[in-house]
Amino acid sequence: MPGKKLLMIVGDFGEDYEIMVPFQALQAVGHEVDAVCPDKDGGDTVKTAIHDFRGDQTYLETRGHDFALTASFDDIDPADYDALVIPGGRAPEYLRNYDEVIEVVQHFDNENKPIAAICHAAQILAAADVIEGRTCSAYSALKSDVEGAGGEYYDGVTTDGNLVTGRDWGDHVEWISQFLDVLGTNIDHEEAVTADD
Template structure:
């Protein structure tokens, strides 16, 4: 398998599972992932948040991890990447206010490169004006945002061309599976090595 070079745009209080799980899983199957945040440098950290449902009308938020960035946003060039990952959480609220984030998203859209967006990442897609005429999943409370941006909301995991989207971290297995398909990743399984071998 030829590993791809992927860009992940994160920020403070992005959803912990939606950052950590794809970051690690995509590397585990041979891809290189650069995690960046506007106004932060390689080695800086973002604070994550864990979103969970415990019987209330919406999710509750708990402090997650300090997640270390692997590259500096100002040093990256989107043209050098094969795909884009946009986690959810609260970070997309403010990431969408950065022109350089929106320009990066438009690059991946214009060049038909794979994009994986989950949960509140739809806020970034809407701000970049790349949802119109497309089917897009997101956290359920963002249905109006998707439709307001001219898209069709989907309650599940969906692939529309180069865009793979999901509702929340509960969709990880299907969301990552569909993203790997769009990337052209063929995961080969080998027999585990045991102590007797």
């Protein structure tokens, strides 16, 4: 079965792990992923930030990597994609103010295409009015944002129809697993062959 074509919306100071890990993992199982950012072209980069949890009341933020975009936001057509991925970090705080970002999210939701969102991505979901009446996870400090948008906050990874949400990068394994289920991805584990065999 051929892989799906996925769109990932990223921005400056998006969370490093929440961009890099799903971007690579989804490709590793055969999907094609286009990473885009408003006002940037394919080949441009966004700066990432690493959110670390060290026992403080909230996360510690440090500079991450330069992440290369694979396509230009202005050139993509959401109708060409099977699913959407929205990482967290600080980027959603400003990305939610782009009308074109909101329109892309609403397209995927209106067409009942899978949407995977994690951590602060709930800020974009709330701005796009796709949380109301649904169970949604997010970074714990966004519980009031989820509830204010008419959703029911869930403290863990959850799937509600086409929407798969998680709290932060610590949820990656379950979040990506549930997203793969919604995508209909089948992974066949064959016995590994070593050089000694």
